[in-house]
Amino acid sequence: MRTIALRDALREALHEEMDRDDSVFVIGEDVIAHGGPYTVTQGIVDKWPDRIFETPIAEAGIVGLGVGAALAGMRPVVEIMYVDFITCAMDEVVNQAAKMRYMTGGQASVPIVIRLPCGPARLVAAQHSQIMESWFMHVPGLQVVAPSTPYDAKGLMKTAIRSPDPVAFFEYKALYVSEGEVPEDDYVIPFGKADIKRDGEDVTVVAIGGMVPRALEAGIALEDEGYDIEVVDPRTLAPLDMETICESVRRTGRAVVCEMDSSFAGTGAEIAAALAEQCFHDLRAPIVRVGSPHVPMPFAEELVNVTVPDSAAVCGAVRKVMA
Amino acid sequence: MTLNADLSRRIYTDMWRIRLFEEEALRQTSLGTVKGTLHTYCGEEAIAVAICAHLRDDDYVLGTHRSHGHCLAKGAPMDRMMAELFGRATGSCRAKGGSMHIADFSRNILGANGIVAGGIGPGTGTALASRIRKSDQVSVVFFGDGAAARGPFHEGLLFGSLWKLPVIYVCENNGYQQWVPRKNVAVVDSVADMAASYAIPGVSVDGQDLEAVYEAAGEAVDRARRGEGPTLIEARTYRFYGHSLGDMEEYRSREEVDDWRENRDPIKLFSAWMKERQWLGDDEDEAIRAGAAAEVAKSVAYAEESPLPDPEDVLTDVLDTEWRVSA
Numbered sequence: 001m002r003t004i005a006l007r008d009a010l011r012e013a014l015h016e017e018m019d020r021d022d023s024v025f026v027i028g029e030d031v032i033a034h035g036g037p038y039t040v041t042q043g044i045v046d047k048w049p050d051r052i053f054e055t056p057i058a059e060a061g062i063v064g065l066g067v068g069a070a071l072a073g074m075r076p077v078v079e080i081m082y083v084d085f086i087t088c089a090m091d092e093v094v095n096q097a098a099k100m101r102y103m104t105g106g107q108a109s110v111p112i113v114i115r116l117p118c119g120p121a122r123l124v125a126a127q128h129s130q131i132m133e134s135w136f137m138h139v140p141g142l143q144v145v146a147p148s149t150p151y152d153a154k155g156l157m158k159t160a161i162r163s164p165d166p167v168a169f170f171e172y173k174a175l176y177v178s179e180g181e182v183p184e185d186d187y188v189i190p191f192g193k194a195d196i197k198r199d200g201e202d203v204t205v206v207a208i209g210g211m212v213p214r215a216l217e218a219g220i221a222l223e224d225e226g227y228d229i230e231v232v233d234p235r236t237l238a239p240l241d242m243e244t245i246c247e248s249v250r251r252t253g254r255a256v257v258c259e260m261d262s263s264f265a266g267t268g269a270e271i272a273a274a275l276a277e278q279c280f281h282d283l284r285a286p287i288v289r290v291g292s293p294h295v296p297m298p299f300a301e302e303l304v305n306v307t308v309p310d311s312a313a314v315c316g317a318v319r320k321v322m323a
Numbered sequence: 324m325t326l327n328a329d330l331s332r333r334i335y336t337d338m339w340r341i342r343l344f345e346e347e348a349l350r351q352t353s354l355g356t357v358k359g360t361l362h363t364y365c366g367e368e369a370i371a372v373a374i375c376a377h378l379r380d381d382d383y384v385l386g387t388h389r390s391h392g393h394c395l396a397k398g399a400p401m402d403r404m405m406a407e408l409f410g411r412a413t414g415s416c417r418a419k420g421g422s423m424h425i426a427d428f429s430r431n432i433l434g435a436n437g438i439v440a441g442g443i444g445p446g447t448g449t450a451l452a453s454r455i456r457k458s459d460q461v462s463v464v465f466f467g468d469g470a471a472a473r474g475p476f477h478e479g480l481l482f483g484s485l486w487k488l489p490v491i492y493v494c495e496n497n498g499y500q501q502w503v504p505r506k507n508v509a510v511v512d513s514v515a516d517m518a519a520s521y522a523i524p525g526v527s528v529d530g531q532d533l534e535a536v537y538e539a540a541g542e543a544v545d546r547a548r549r550g551e552g553p554t555l556i557e558a559r560t561y562r563f564y565g566h567s568l569g570d571m572e573e574y575r576s577r578e579e580v581d582d583w584r585e586n587r588d589p590i591k592l593f594s595a596w597m598k599e600r601q602w603l604g605d606d607e608d609e610a611i612r613a614g615a616a617a618e619v620a621k622s623v624a625y626a627e628e629s630p631l632p633d634p635e636d637v638l639t640d641v642l643d644t645e646w647r648v649s650a
Contacts, residue, residue, distance in 0.1 A: 092444055105420060
């Protein structure tokens with residue numbers, strides 16, 4: 001099978017879905033010029049010039065228009081240049097998109113995909129490096145997706161576009177150029193299905209988004225120490241496939257939960273709490289969380305390196321639950 | 324479409340339907356049958372009915388926290404609206420929305436909105452959908468003068484003008500932003516003047532004068548349908564009751580309210596306007612009022628007879644759980 005980068009897989013998903021369904025359109029800042037900073041929307045203007053809208057720098061307007069178009073039966077794919085900027089449109093995401101189906105007693109459908117490039121990359125500091133998945137998980141009515149491989153990115157993007165409800169689609173900027181095998185044909189990945197990225201017997205390592213490659217690196221490093229870890233990638237955080245995660249933990253008896261974002265009140269906290277509720281008697285050691293300390297993202301590399309967890313942090317957590 | 328006797332009577336009927344619906348809803352809150360809060364449209368009726376008289380069933384309407392009038396004028400069934408206020412399973416939103424989220428998607432009424440300026444972006448987005456689909460549907464967004472202070476107002480108008488979208492922005496300027504007079508917190512007297520910043524027409528009309536609103540709306544709707552872009556209409560108006568329930572109204576005098584009720588009531592004014600033209604007799608006037616009262620009474624009976632929501636329904640309608648993705 002051919003190998004392509006994650007950003008190419010996303011672009012391919014967009015092109016395929018735009019080809020398949022006339023109601024899909026793209027809206028965002030710089031999405032025509034260069035196909036956006038990450039080139040994900042490249043080529044669309046050539047094929048569908050009436051279905052791509054390059055906007056002023058007005059995130060509340062961009063998402064607000066997307067919500068309205070979705071209410072009218074369109075399927076907007078919105079690009080927010082950095083997830084940090086979505087804070088300028090939180091009313092549109094939380095009060096409008098997410099609550100609309102419920103508030104109207106099921107009359108409204110808001111099939112909007114909000115693409116949220118996230119995470120540290122290129123030392124752009126606190127206002128261009130956040131992750132924020134747990135903010136969105138906490139809002140009823142939103143679906144939260146965080147792919148870690150090109151294969152998952154394409155299949156999940158296609159599912160997101162076909163979904164009748166809003167999707168916050170997290171794209172780890174550091175993974176855009178990471179490569180992997182991606183089929184050329186049409187395939188979708190259902191929401192709420194975790195993927196076991198590495199089989200193992202000793203410890204279940206739940207890794208989210210950008211932490212998946214780091215957990216896999218840790219898996220290789222730990223082989224020398226005789227630890228065989230299983231890496232579970234939830235792929236979608238809402239809905240969250242606790243069944244697969246619990247099934248793995250029941251086998252291994254040990255759990256490490258890894259996220260790149262701040263651990264405090266984060267995604268890992270939800271997973272760890274659910275594990276404690278559902279698998280307490282299967283656990284042979286306390287659950288360990290891996291994540292950033294509760295600080296904004298710093299600028300200097302020396303500071304970033306001690307903020308963002310790396311594979312060594314995952315190794316440390318595994319040793320702790322094995323001790 | 325010019326105002327003729329038939330159309331005027333229909334519009335006049337809708338004004339009474341709104342007025343009496345609101346007064347009955349208020350009465351029901353005092354009985355404890357309608358819970359939560361209410362923002363009544365009394366005093367502002369001419370605006371919704373004059374604008375909606377120009378709309379087709381498939382045109383979109385987005386509202387505010389004060390939207391019962393918009394819904395009734397666009398054709399939402401009154402009985403289901405009353406049932407929603409009563410919190411019954413038969414309500415417009417099956418008792419999940421209440422007054423501030425009332426909606427009827429079958430008539431493209433995409434909902435009241437509890438966030439000030441919350442409808443402006445989405446209403447510009449429904450207009451974008453019309454553009455992409457090459458349909459001639461127009462969108463109308465109602466909002467208050469308070470919304471003109473918020474970012475989404477400015478961003479929405481920018482997008483609407485930039486892409487010449489078929490949307491009509493209707494500002495119902497009732498002079499107060501909840502409890503604060505507009506003049507204390509605004510630097511431009513007329514919201515219509517703000518249209519200049521976005522290179523679209525801005526029209527300020529007397530919102531109590533039905534004919535004036537009707538004419539301004541006609542031009543704006545035609546312009547939008549022709550693909551020439553948005554218009555901002557400011558309708559100067561007044562609310563006869565407080566902002567919402569429990570408003571002590573310390574910010575305005577009794578005399579001011581009485582003066583508006585006596586001399587600037589859009590229903591009285593339109594009734595006199597029709598009578599001048601021999602389009603409405605006293606008996607007919609009374610019959611229209613009585614007809615509206617009977618419809619309101621029926622809506623109350625419908626609400627009272629309707630079942631309460633099933634507590635198990637609390638978990639439905641968050642997402643479309645029937646949906647399954649397929650390749």
